Amino acid sequence: MTEFKxxxxxxxxxxxxxxxxxxxxxxxxxxGLPMVAGILAKKTHAPNITxxxxxxxxxxxxxxxxxxxxxxxxxxxxxxxxxxxxxxGQAASGLVDTGFLGFAQLDMYGNxxxxxxxxxxxxxxxxxxxxxxxxxxxxxCDKLVFVGLQSPQKFVQKCDFITSAGHLTGGNxxxxxxxxxxxxxxxxxxxxxxxxxxxxxx
Amino acid sequence: xxxxxxxxxxxxxxxxLKIEDTSILDRLVDYRHARDFRQKKDHSQRDKRMSxxxxxxxxxxxxxxxAYTGFGYVRTSIQAxxxxxxxxxxxxxSIGSPNTCQSWGVTYGNTPYTHAxxxxxxxxxxxxxxxxxxxxxxxxxxxxxxxxxxxIGLKAAQLGAPGIFSKSGLGSDLVTHxxxxxxxxxxxxxxxxxxxFVPALYPDITFIHVHAADKxxxxxxxxxxxxxxxxxxATRKLVITAEEIVSNQxxxxxxxxxxxxFQNVDAVVEQPYGxxxxxxxxCYYWARRWWEKTFxxxxxxxxxxxxxxxxxxxxxxxxxxxVKKLGGVDFIINQKRLAKAAEADNEDDGVEFKYKPxxxxxxxxxxx
Numbered sequence: 001m002t003e004f005k006x007x008x009x010x011x012x013x014x015x016x017x018x019x020x021x022x023x024x025x026x027x028x029x030x031x032g033l034p035m036v037a038g039i040l041a042k043k044t045h046a047p048n049i050t051x052x053x054x055x056x057x058x059x060x061x062x063x064x065x066x067x068x069x070x071x072x073x074x075x076x077x078x079x080x081x082x083x084x085x086x087x088x089g090q091a092a093s094g095l096v097d098t099g100f101l102g103f104a105q106l107d108m109y110g111n112x113x114x115x116x117x118x119x120x121x122x123x124x125x126x127x128x129x130x131x132x133x134x135x136x137x138x139x140x141c142d143k144l145v146f147v148g149l150q151s152p153q154k155f156v157q158k159c160d161f162i163t164s165a166g167h168l169t170g171g172n173x174x175x176x177x178x179x180x181x182x183x184x185x186x187x188x189x190x191x192x193x194x195x196x197x198x199x200x201x202x
Numbered sequence: 203x204x205x206x207x208x209x210x211x212x213x214x215x216x217x218x219l220k221i222e223d224t225s226i227l228d229r230l231v232d233y234r235h236a237r238d239f240r241q242k243k244d245h246s247q248r249d250k251r252m253s254x255x256x257x258x259x260x261x262x263x264x265x266x267x268x269a270y271t272g273f274g275y276v277r278t279s280i281q282a283x284x285x286x287x288x289x290x291x292x293x294x295x296s297i298g299s300p301n302t303c304q305s306w307g308v309t310y311g312n313t314p315y316t317h318a319x320x321x322x323x324x325x326x327x328x329x330x331x332x333x334x335x336x337x338x339x340x341x342x343x344x345x346x347x348x349x350x351x352x353x354i355g356l357k358a359a360q361l362g363a364p365g366i367f368s369k370s371g372l373g374s375d376l377v378t379h380x381x382x383x384x385x386x387x388x389x390x391x392x393x394x395x396x397x398x399f400v401p402a403l404y405p406d407i408t409f410i411h412v413h414a415a416d417k418x419x420x421x422x423x424x425x426x427x428x429x430x431x432x433x434x435x436a437t438r439k440l441v442i443t444a445e446e447i448v449s450n451q452x453x454x455x456x457x458x459x460x461x462x463x464f465q466n467v468d469a470v471v472e473q474p475y476g477x478x479x480x481x482x483x484x485c486y487y488w489a490r491r492w493w494e495k496t497f498x499x500x501x502x503x504x505x506x507x508x509x510x511x512x513x514x515x516x517x518x519x520x521x522x523x524x525v526k527k528l529g530g531v532d533f534i535i536n537q538k539r540l541a542k543a544a545e546a547d548n549e550d551d552g553v554e555f556k557y558k559p560x561x562x563x564x565x566x567x568x569x570x
Contacts, residue, residue: 031324054349055273056426061546064555067325070273070426071481072544083427084299085357088350092369111374115346121379122220122343127333132300132320136350136370163348165373177373178385178396 009190034100099141110166110184138164270298327497360435419467425483494560
């Protein structure tokens with residue numbers, strides 16, 4: 001007899017996130033939980049999605065779980081392996097549908113922080129990883145879905161540092177700043193899925 | 203000799219980063235100097251082979267802007283980086299996307315300056331040492347980048363363009379924490395169309411690890427190029443480290459995958475296992491537990507890192523000793539099997555990827 005166990009929060013996030021991915025789309029995958037969710041989606045309800053990774057790998061055949069967006073699972077028998085500038089260029093020029101990103105802090109307008117917590121830039125409370133590809137995926141993809149565990153530390157009124165622009169200050173702020181694309185359309189957490197108000201973009 | 207060209211920096215960023223003397227920033231964007239430097243070089247097809255020791259001694263100068271290639275731990279010339287540390291090169295500015303390897307160059311003062319993009323190794327480790335070193339002043343951030351913005355800057359240099367307008371970075375705090383970036387209106391647009399102008403970026407010295415190169419420097423490699431195509435065109439000095447040296451005939455007859463041309467190259471080094479402890483496409487898998495232990499040491503701080511870097515870099519004579527320390531022939535055979543299985547290039551039925559992640563209980567000689 002099969003034993004049923006309740007999902008742990010990470011599994012819940014990965015499952016809910018996989019529902020944000022539509023089949024046949026080109027999906028830009030950021031490091032961390034987005035990788036897990038993307039692979040889960042491809043194995044279940046969206047077997048025809050194409051993955052794009054910033055190191056240059058894209059459209060790999062099925063394999064093990066990658067731990068790096070530059071690892072062999074990202075370019076496993078890829079028809080063609082690109083380079084970083086071109087990979088982001090694809091997103092900028094309309095060849096990518098949705099980007100999936102993690103974050104350390106996220107504010108109510110979907111601006112993300114992966115750079116630093118507290119203090120000032122030359123003396124932060126904690127210096128995090130830095131942007132990596134986070135800013136580019138957020139700035140350039142047509143639609144963006146953030147994914148992370150629900151906690152008061154991660155969901156803040158205002159980010160200590162805006163690594164990646166979401167809807168900035170809401171309303172038309174993103175367009176006025178010159179950014180293209182719709183920006184964040186959903187935030188997936190272990191508590192559920194958030195979307196953004198159509199007018200205020202909160 | 204520097205060109206007499208002067209540069210307009212983002213003043214708000216200079217304030218936020220507490221940079222007073224901007225002369226330290228100039229050479230990264232001095233495209234005229236970079237052009238003159240390479241114009242004066244001998245462009246002939248000649249035998250450029252030398253050892254890794256010789257290449258690092260001759261081509262890395264104190265204060266150079268040192269580029270990290272590949273993807274930090276995927277086809278990255280880590281053994282060249284270790285030789286740089288071994289030879290005690292100082293005051294280097296590191297640049298790379300990601301910039302993972304910069305952090306252990308801080309321990310003995312090799313890379314105290316960084317053009318930051320991404321520290322750590324994704325799910326395998328968070329770099330607490332980088333965070334501590336920002337706070338204690340052992341590392342100074344000269345500019346903060348996204349991978350895409352840095353990639354565009356390097357690509358501009360490869361293309362010989364003084365800069366490229368990008369749509370990355372707008373509205374973020376990156377454009378107020380990077381002296382090289384400015385928000386400017388698209389000159390072709392009537393009305394509001396903000397862009398980020400990214401100047402062409404010129405590192406001083408770059409080591410690119412490839413699968414095969416001939417003695418002139420023509421190089422072929424497989425796997426994600428990341429920024430290496432751009433870097434080969436951007437860097438003032440380029441050293442190719444190759445798993446093997448092949449004949450010029452071989453390069454011509456098997457020219458699929460040749461991506462670096464000889465004119466860009468200053469030296470060619472035969473360096474098998476040059477990407478260890480990182481991954482080399484088709485050749486060897488990461489030394490997973492070495493990376494996990496490294497991030498554990500980083501969490502423990504300066505004293506732990508001094509001992510660890512001494513053990514792995516200062517006290518190993520060369521790459522051959524590093525290979526022995528990682529597990530020798532058994533390690534190499536196993537890592538090759540894993541890499542080929544990961545890339546669907548062998549019989550993977552029976553290849554085991556499961557392992558027990560590093561912990562203080564891990565036996566002292568287990569790094570795979």
